[in-house]
Structures are given as C-alpha cells and as structure tokens.
Amino acid sequence: MDENWLVFDPHPSKPAFRVPPGAVDAHCHVFGPGERFPYAPERKYTPCDASAAQLFALRDHLGFARNVIVQATCHGADNRALIDALVRADGRARGVATVRADVTDAELRALDAAGVRGVRFNFVKRLVDTTPPAQLREIAARIAALGWHVVIYFEAADLPELYDFFATLPTVLVVDHMGRPDVSKPVDGPEFGLFLRLMRERPTIWSKVTCPERLSVTGPPAYDDVVPFARRLVEEFPDRVLWGTDWPHPNLKSHMPDDGRLVDFIPRIAVTAELQRKLLVDNPMRLYWTPLEPSP
Ligand code: 0GY
Numbered sequence: 074m075d076e077n078w079l080v081f082d083p084h085p086s087k088p089a090f091r092v093p094p095g096a097v098d099a100h101c102h103v104f105g106p107g108e109r110f111p112y113a114p115e116r117k118y119t120p121c122d123a124s125a126a127q128l129f130a131l132r133d134h135l136g137f138a139r140n141v142i143v144q145a146t147c148h149g150a151d152n153r154a155l156i157d158a159l160v161r162a163d164g165r166a167r168g169v170a171t172v173r174a175d176v177t178d179a180e181l182r183a184l185d186a187a188g189v190r191g192v193r194f195n196f197v198k199r200l201v202d203t204t205p206p207a208q209l210r211e212i213a214a215r216i217a218a219l220g221w222h223v224v225i226y227f228e229a230a231d232l233p234e235l236y237d238f239f240a241t242l243p244t245v246l247v248v249d250h251m252g253r254p255d256v257s258k259p260v261d262g263p264e265f266g267l268f269l270r271l272m273r274e275r276p277t278i279w280s281k282v283t284c285p286e287r288l289s290v291t292g293p294p295a296y297d298d299v300v301p302f303a304r305r306l307v308e309e310f311p312d313r314v315l316w317g318t319d320w321p322h323p324n325l326k327s328h329m330p331d332d333g334r335l336v337d338f339i340p341r342i343a344v345t346a347e348l349q350r351k352l353l354v355d356n357p358m359r360l361y362w363t364p365l366e367p368s369p
Pocket of ligand 1: 147249319324
C-alpha cells in the first residue's frame with residue numbers, strides 16, 4: 074500500500090435515504106487481495122486490499138441489491154480479481170474489464186460468461202500510459218459484436234481533443250464521474266457545456282453521476298458544489314444516468330467519505346421517486362442485466 078494511502082471507512086453509517094428495491098451500485102472496485110491477485114507491474118499506485126466479501130457486505134449494509142464492478146488500473150488488464158468477484162456474486166454483479174488489443178475471442182467469451190458487459194478506456198494520465206486510438210477503436214469494434222459498451226474515464230480539460238474520437242465509437246459509451254468537471258466553474262459555462270453538448274448530440278452516451286467526494290472543492294460532508302452538475306444530468310437525461318459509490322475510493326488525498334452519507338447525496342441530485350428509480354434500478358438493469366443487441 075502506498076504511503077499516505079487513505080483506507081476506506083470500515084464502519085460507514087446507515088443511510089437515512091432508503092434506496093428503492095433492486096438498486097444497483099454501478100461503480101465500485103475490488104483490489105486484490107494482493108497475495109492472491111497481484112497488482113499489475115505497470116500500475117501507478119498500490120492500494121489497500123479491498124475484497125469482494127467486503128464489497129458485498131457494504132452492498133447489504135447500504136441496502137443495494139447489485140453491483141457493477143469496474144476494473145481498476147492497479148490491476149491493469151489482468152481481470153482475475155474482477156472475475157473472482159463476479160463468480161462469488163452469484164449473479165448479483167456485472168463487470169467492466171480492461172483488455173488489450175491482443176485479447177483473444179475465447180478470452181472475450183470467457184469474460185462475457187463471467188458477467189462482463191463492457192470495457193473501460195482510461196484517458197486519465199496520472200493513472201495510465203496512453204493507448205493509441207487505433208487500438209481502442211479495434212477493441213471497441215470487437216466488443217460491440219458482443220453487445221457490450223465502453224466506459225470512458227477522462228478529465229474535462231481533455232474533452233475538446235477527445236470529443237471526435239468519442240463521437241465516432243460504435244457502442245454505447247458510459248462516462249465516469251460526469252467527465253470530471255471542475256465544479257468551481259459554472260454549470261452553465263463552456264466547460265460543462267461541451268459535455269452537455271456531447272450528451273445531447275449522442276443519445277448513446279450515458280453518464281455516471283458519481284464521486285462528489287472526488288470532485289468537490291467545498292468538500293464534505295455536503296459536497297454542495299457538485300449538486301448542480303449531477304442534478305442537471307439527472308433531469309436532462311433521466312434514462313442515461315447511473316450512480317455508484319466508487320468504493321473503496323482510490324487515490325483520495327484529502328478525506329475518505331462515509332459511504333452512508335454518499336447514499337444520502339442521492340435524493341439531492343434525483344429529487345423524485347421516479348428519477349431515483351430510473352437512476353438506481355431501471356437504467357443499470359437495462360444496461361447490465363438485459364443484453365443489448367450486438368452492433369452490426
Ligand atoms: C475511480 C477513480 C480513480 C481510479 C481509477 O481505475 C482506477 O485506478 O478509476 C481515480 O484515481 O480518479 O473511478 O475509481
């Protein structure tokens with residue numbers, strides 16, 4: 074574990090907000106345990122271990138029914154810890170993997186059988202070395218044939234140069250953490266405006282309205298400055314938003330959130346029961362538990 078690594082809260086509070094039955098935590102990770110599933114040699118950080126059993130205990134504690142587990146960069150393209158967690162979840166988790174261009178069709182089929190429904194393309198420079206766009210395009214074309222989607226992680230300042238690439242990928246795209254806006258800028262300003270334009274122009278682009286703890290400048294416990302950004306997306310694109318804890322919260326530097334309080338953030342960004350049901354149940358179930366038609 075890196076020096077100064079912040080470990081997740083082992084005793085999160087019970088949320089005051091009761092999530093609807095069947096709710097999905099659509100962005101979370103497992104780390105290791107490193108003894109069984111070693112961290113990738115090319116990783117940019119070494120986390121604390123955070124096991125599938127701990128994730129499922131959190132799921133139950135917060136009142137969720139299911140998880141979408143996203144491959145974290147510290148495991149590179151070695152998806153064994155993810156697959157192990159999916160198998161242990163007994164149908165109550167789906168996965169988003171990381172693959173390289175040399176992945177075989179048999180490997181992709183095995184990932185699909187384990188519950189993987191997407192791949193993640195990461196453009197955050199502090200987390201990964203760059204993969205050439207041609208390779209990403211090739212991967213996208215192959216996973217489109219399985220009916221999977223692509224999860225993209227980037228920072229708002231990089232969207233102008235990535236915009237055309239995203240707009241031409243052949244699958245559904247799911248954007249992590251609202252495209253990481255600088256929430257000290259106005260929600261109606263040009264930076265978030267570009268992300269809204271992408272969402273408006275491409276009805277196949279979804280967004281996770283996640284990580285107030287990561288994006289907030291004003292900080293905990295209220296994360297007030299993140300509310301207008303997430304609420305705007307939930308209200309304008311109610312059928313294309315997802316929510317997740319981001320447990321175990323990699324790379325936080327200033328504080329570790331109480332996951333119970335993060336759940337209490339949900340009714341501030343999805344203010345009606347209908348919006349909450351779409352965000353937490355209908356949308357993730359449609360994307361992860363109902364197979365999408367493969368792209369031609
Ligand atoms: C997140 C955010 C981060 C890390 C990763 O895969 C990862 O290592 O996603 C981050 O450092 O911002 O979604 O967990």
